[in-house]
Amino acid sequence: MYLDRVDLFDGLSDEQAEVLKSRSRVRNFAPNTIVVNEGDDGSSLFVVQSGALKAYLTDNIGREVTLSLLDPGDYFGELALLDDAPRSASVIALTRSEVLQIPRVAFLALIEAHPACMQIVVRNLVGRIRNLTESVRSLALVDVFGRIARVFESLAVETDGVGIIDRRLTQQDLANMVGASREMVNRILRDMVSGGYVEIEPHRIIVRKKLPRHW
Template sequence: MDWYGKPSIELFQKFPLFSGLPREALAGLVARTKVLRLAPRQFLFHKGDPGDALYIVVQGEIQIGVITKDGRQVSFAQLRPGQIFGEIAVFDDGPRTADASAVSESVVLSLGRKDVLNYLDEYPSHAVRMIGTLCQRVRSADQLIEDLLFMSLPARVAKCLLALCDLQPNAALPVTVRISQQDLADQMSVSRESINRLLSKWEQADVVALSRGHITIKARHALETYSSE
């Protein structure tokens, strides 16, 4: 892993949720923060587990989803550095509503439920930021449901690849994004075979190039067309 640092005030200041806090407040949070390192596909928690902590992604990528009764994995979100998760159970003291696992080698910071609630009691204005994060999560879930109901598979895959492309620091084509066909299938709630057939067709059309664990976007305009069909 690349990140071998320790929690620090400077690190917390980079997170939107904690930016603007006095250094003494950040120092208290830093002192109570744990660092967790996850291997690819290692689970951090499972649906139904006690919600005893909030997490912040520092490195890598965390997948939030569930496993269906027939054994399929359905992905709700892919979280990247700077994003928080696990906050729902922290607020309502209920069990985890989904699984969280590492897509790649990842590092997350963990803040205990009691420490988070004490922090919000002391700085209530920052509760609005966390509520905003919750609202974004609900909006994303609503959009996911709408996409599943009304968009074709090619449109959904194109939309996902465009979103991953936009996250890259340099979006000049070609852009290579790190996602396996299985992970993409999990996000789309379809079989890997369906994704492979679609991507192979796009590769023949010189829209994308495929390699192990990566997809290179070569023709963004084509994906934009597919996403609107």
């Protein structure tokens, strides 16, 4: 995975990206392995090179909220490049995964040698924050049907005129992503299937036609 394909580093020169790569290391994780825990000390950014991971939060009684699903080219732990605060979320490998671990010291060395790189990274982080704001808006202002529709739209890859979500998503997975009960998600999925909008297979979901924002 070349770092110029990662939006956080969009704008770095090939030489600057190579400096980061040369000071980083590749790590491999088996399925269901915790990569980082919420509250751990953070000193590295991780870039997904292969596999699938999930970033999530849990409360003290074990309830879980999924923040994002991570595929090749995605990244997590970016705040560790800028501060010494503990990890704000946990990340688990859903499948066998390979990630590039970029230490904060490598990033700071790059900034010291090329100060303009900080402006590039901060600009790209602002774009990420805007996306997070839209996610919060969705949770606060959009009904559950609309939240599920947005999740499907964000994950689907258009293939032969339909959207393919090529991963296994359980009803509980979706419930954790949209902040709803599994029972509510079950009812909405049944409606989507009966309306001809989606087709649910054991290891993928097919979006047959554009989903309305409201039901």
